[in-house]
Ligand SMILES: [Zn+2]
């Protein structure tokens with residue numbers, strides 16, 4: 001069983017995300033540490049970080065994950081943009097450390113025509129320099145599996161391994177597995193055989209010990225479409241079975257499972273999607289004599 005929650009808004013203050021997650025009885029949640037569509041953000045005041053940590057400690061939320069800005073592209077062919085991205089990425093890690101958030105999920109980037117190998121090397125270089133500049137940083141970078149839209153890197157486990165292989169401090173990186181993205185990238189999770197094959201491929205290329213977080217999203221688009229469109233759980237092309245496979249896979253017990261499914265202002269859709277996921281969890285087998 002995963003620890004379930006959703007991406008929650010920090011509107012009104014970072015601690016509001018925790019309060020909102022708690023109100024929906026989530027035990028996990030994902031946040032942006034700043035507006036994800038802007039480069040700059042004012043620094044997090046120590047008092048705010050303190051308040052955030054207090055609210056978190058008081059709440060039932062156990063697993064917390066942050067997601068970085070969509071503007072960041074560590075693989076950009078443009079030197080200035082790549083460095084701007086790297087500094088923004090480093091700032092995101094600093095913000096996570098202040099808030100005590102242990103994971104920063106990051107889309108690896110897009111090579112913009114320069115080719116996959118050059119792109120992977122650029123991402124790894126950006127990570128290596130960032131690691132070197134913050135030797136005491138506690139937050140682990142999680143490279144997310146992507147749908148492979150356009151020139152986006154990370155649509156195959158080999159591409160993610162191609163980044164990790166080039167990272168010097170491998171203990172500081174892991175992977176976030178997005179069910180929608182993996183399916184759109186061509187990994188068929190819809191039946192037990194396909195699921196087993198996909199996880200075996202992950203194990204042999206990246207290693208399951210690097211899989212630290214799941215994004216649980218259904219997909220509006222079909223297998224191998226390479227289009228990233230999230231659907232409510234069970235309403236998309238994936239259907240319910242893949243979520244049952246992940247939720248009941250003992251190898252992933254205790255990992256955060258985060259919804260990034262469409263929702264309105266009141267977030268009621270989260271409640272429905274969480275209920276759907278909970279309904280897929282099989283009761284643990286009774287042990288004779290226990
Ligand atoms: Zn995702």
Ligand SMILES: [Zn+2]
Pocket residue numbers: 178180181228229230
């Ligand atoms: Zn997505």
